[in-house]
Amino acid sequence: MTSRIIGTGSYMPAQIVTNDDLAKVVDTSDEWIAGRTGIRQRRIAVGESACGMATEAARRALESAGIDPEELDLILVGTTSADHCFPSAACEVQGEIGAVNASAFDVSAACSGFLFAMNTMQAFIQSGMYRTGLVIGVDCLSKLIDWKDRGTCVLFGDGAGAAVLQASDTGICHTMMRSDGTKWRVLSCVSRTNGNLLNRKTPELGYLYMDGQEVFKFAVKRVPECIDQVLKESGTAVEEVKYFVLHQANYRIIESVAKRLKQPMDKFPMNMERYGNTSAATIPVLLDELNRSGKLNFGDKIVLSGFGAGLTWGATLLEW
Numbered sequence: 325m326t327s328r329i330i331g332t333g334s335y336m337p338a339q340i341v342t343n344d345d346l347a348k349v350v351d352t353s354d355e356w357i358a359g360r361t362g363i364r365q366r367r368i369a370v371g372e373s374a375c376g377m378a379t380e381a382a383r384r385a386l387e388s389a390g391i392d393p394e395e396l397d398l399i400l401v402g403t404t405s406a407d408h409c410f411p412s413a414a415c416e417v418q419g420e421i422g423a424v425n426a427s428a429f430d431v432s433a434a435c436s437g438f439l440f441a442m443n444t445m446q447a448f449i450q451s452g453m454y455r456t457g458l459v460i461g462v463d464c465l466s467k468l469i470d471w472k473d474r475g476t477c478v479l480f481g482d483g484a485g486a487a488v489l490q491a492s493d494t495g496i497c498h499t500m501m502r503s504d505g506t507k508w509r510v511l512s513c514v515s516r517t518n519g520n521l522l523n524r525k526t527p528e529l530g531y532l533y534m535d536g537q538e539v540f541k542f543a544v545k546r547v548p549e550c551i552d553q554v555l556k557e558s559g560t561a562v563e564e565v566k567y568f569v570l571h572q573a574n575y576r577i578i579e580s581v582a583k584r585l586k587q588p589m590d591k592f593p594m595n596m597e598r599y600g601n602t603s604a605a606t607i608p609v610l611l612d613e614l615n616r617s618g619k620l621n622f623g624d625k626i627v628l629s630g631f632g633a634g635l636t637w638g639a640t641l642l643e644w
Contacts (some may be wrong), residue, residue: 327449331389331488332612333381336599337367342547350474357478362575366481366600374408378462379420379486385458393421397454399428400445402461407470408431417460418523435632436569437461437604443499443640460486463603468513470531471555481600485608488585494643498558500550501638510538511633542579543631548584550631550639553630558641562587564625571630572596572606615619620644
């Protein structure tokens with residue numbers, strides 16, 4: 325017994341911010357950003373909340389799957405930018421969609437969040453504990469960005485993607501997840517600066533920090549390694565994989581992964597040019613676009629791979 329993705333959905337904010345728009349507020353240009361990252365625009369939430377985006381993506385995924393919210397046994401949300409410290413975004417979504425029979429909680433693995441949440445859902449379904457689950461990746465990093473820091477503000481966008489998983493004889497074939505907590509400082513965000521009654525300081529939201537060079541070196545090494553691992557352990561040849569759906573952080577990272585795997589770039593779909601890095605949302609949003617455009621056929625072998633703060637990384641091999 326395993327689990328199969330039976331429906332997908334996504335939601336992106338309406339507001340588009342182009343590279344030229346950013347060039348008006350920081351020392352940058354469309355040529356500089358696009359040449360280094362492949363990003364030309366991103367969506368920024370104006371009025372939309374993380375819960376609101378996740379809820380809409382969830383509704384679209386349920387519609388795609390053809391099931392009612394009452395059929396859900398478990399809801400997992402991968403996010404690091406929920407609207408509240410507590411309750412979890414998953415519980416908020418549960419209430420919004422009316423999934424009265426489900427349990428719900430969040431998974432915090434930054435840009436690896438959706439992948440880690442999906443692999444966790446797979447474990448629950450594989451064990452027989454649950455049959456049908458909803459996995460969401462959502463982030464609203466625009467509220468954590470220092471918009472004066474051109475090294476980070478040009479990279480990120482907001483959005484949400486979701487997938488419905490259900491027990492099946494075929495589907496997810498093999499998974500792996502890893503982390504290296506010794507490198508947590510490379511990509512981090514202080515949730516709140518220290519402030520309390522005794523020091524008479526007011527708590528303030530912190531900004532995202534990233535050592536771009538370290539993240540790049542980490543990604544181009546670990547992503548092909550974990551993909552190789554799931555393929556070898558499952559007895560799957562790399563040529564059998566139709567698409568490698570990777571975290572949409574940087575064109576150069578994906579290009580480097582393709583070279584290391586010795587696979588053509590047309591097997592690596594990308595949408596970062598339009599959305600930027602939406603953290604935990606990148607993989608499910610791209611998966612939903614592939615699904616709705618008719619590019620995925622029953623039995624296609626697909627590899628999902630994510631990487632992010634923690635440092636965290638992982639991969640999943642599945643049959644569509």
